[in-house]
Amino acid sequence: MKIVITDLDHASADVEREVAATAGAELVLTQGTDPAEVVANAAGADGLLVQYAAITAEVLDALPSVRAVGRYGVGVETVDVDAATARGVAVCNVPDYGTEAVSDHAVALALTVGRGIGTLDRNLRAGVTDLTPALPVHQFAGRIFGVLGYGAIGRATARKAAGVGFEVIVTDATLAPGTATPEGYEVVGQGELLRRAQVLSVHVPLVPSTRHLLDAAALATMRPDAIVVNTSRGGVVDTDALVAALAEGRILGAGLDVFETEPLPADHPLTRFDRVVLTPHAAFYSEESYAELKRRTIGNVVDVLAGRTPRNIVNPGVLRGG
Incomplete structure (x- = not known):
């Protein structure tokens, strides 16, 4: 399985690499939020990890192999959930990490x-x-x-x-x-x-x-x-x-x-x-919550790609076939 990080402003992606290695997945870190950049960077991806990039219907249509999108954080406002659901793509978040x-x-x-x-x-x-x-x-x-x-x-x-x-x-x-x-x-x-x-x-x-x-x-x-x-x-x-x-x-x-x-x-x-x-919107952060966010974001996507039910999914109907 191939998982692409579309964009990430964290200091490192070591936690994600560790989870990917354990799952036998290929992890590719890219940096692009423009739709054209996302499509080019994520060609052939089975799963996406997203921080700020907009995952629109057009992006999903250009990436037909994508089966799961994981959002770093609680909100999924950067992902067109309806478009993802219509295409059978699972959208996952981490609603309680902090x-x-x-x-x-x-x-x-x-x-x-x-x-x-x-x-x-x-x-x-x-x-x-x-x-x-x-x-x-x-x-x-x-x-x-x-x-x-x-x-x-x-x-x-x-x-x-x-x-x-x-x-x-x-x-x-x-x-x-x-x-x-x-x-x-x-x-x-x-x-x-x-x-x-x-x-x-x-x-x-x-x-x-x-x-x-x-x-x-x-x-x-x-x-x-x-x-x-x-x-x-x-x-x-x-x-x-x-x-x-x-x-x-x-x-x-x-x-x-x-x-x-x-x-x-x-x-x-x-x-x-x-x-x-x-304080500058810092309440979410602790060394523990930071690592938890990263581990759970990629873990949700790995679970979907492996045929398992992830811990958190916004549109569970896609796993039930409707």
């Missing part, structure tokens, strides 16, 4: 903002040892940590937040307010979550119904000591409304890893607040 890394990052942002560590660090480097600029600082025990979206990452975040002493409350479209999660966390409605949370950690996908879910009206219902943490998608939060809430002191701070515009401009208004911690 659960531990992202939840680690969400809690780390909450703790960093909550303890004023960013302010204390910057001031100490400048020779200022006064604690006052970082106040208020609260202990975690007894503080309310709201989890907005209780998928795999939300569950992991809740577990870790509870582990350092927070009282966790949860909102999710699949859970009824007034009940409890299997782990024992109180389930509340979204309005109550916003009103009560002293940390609000966002873990919902970006779809039309969640775009600007945290808008000016939602932020206006939050506590003045609240911290907003977002490691999901930038568009879930209305950036202008968040800046206004911070500037007017209507919320305490924010820890943000994702933004509506990425990369975040160096002169963006968010960079002006001491009680805001910013």
